[in-house]
Amino acid sequence: MSRGKNIGSPRKPSRAGALRELVLGPAGKYLLVGGLSFAVDFLLLLLLHEVFGVHLWLATPIAFLTSLAANYLLQRSFTFSGTSVKGTSFLKYMALVAFNTVAASFIVSGFEALGSSYMLGKVISTAAMTIWNFFAYKYWVFTAKTAAPDPAAGTA
Secondary structure, eight states: OOOOOOTTSOOOOOHHHHHHHHHHSHHHHHHHHHHHHHHHHHHHHHIIIIISOOOHHHHHHHHHHHHHHHHHHHIIIIISTTOSOHHHHHHHHHHHHHHHHHHHHHHHHHHHHTTSOHHHHHHHHHHHHHHHHHHHIIIIITOOOOOOOOGGGOOO
16 A cells, blocks of 8 residues: 555645744735835835924924835735725725724724823723734735626626
């Protein structure tokens, strides 16, 4: 009796393979792009305000909006492989940004209203958004295009 490989049977992924997929797959790419977006925001704010003397009230939104644009483009093209319809994904992304802005405001203000640290609220809101944004990006914002049925390919 031959003891060859069992072709067609599913293999259980190794721990190293699972770790590699976590780090190099969409979740790892998502976190990398998020870190790069934060760096763009932080460094551009520093550069505009400290080096070029732009007022903080103007430098802050310029840096933030630049990082949002970078985040959208990198998440779309790198993390989620540019599979969505551009205009639709951008509108969904902006709707999610609006939702996140309101959610962060409520969470941070809520912590302060309860007598806790508003900074703790900021940390918790950022952690929550990091998790729910990954799933929102993956399953809503950057979902793959679905091909429309080809009427010419009908039945013969």
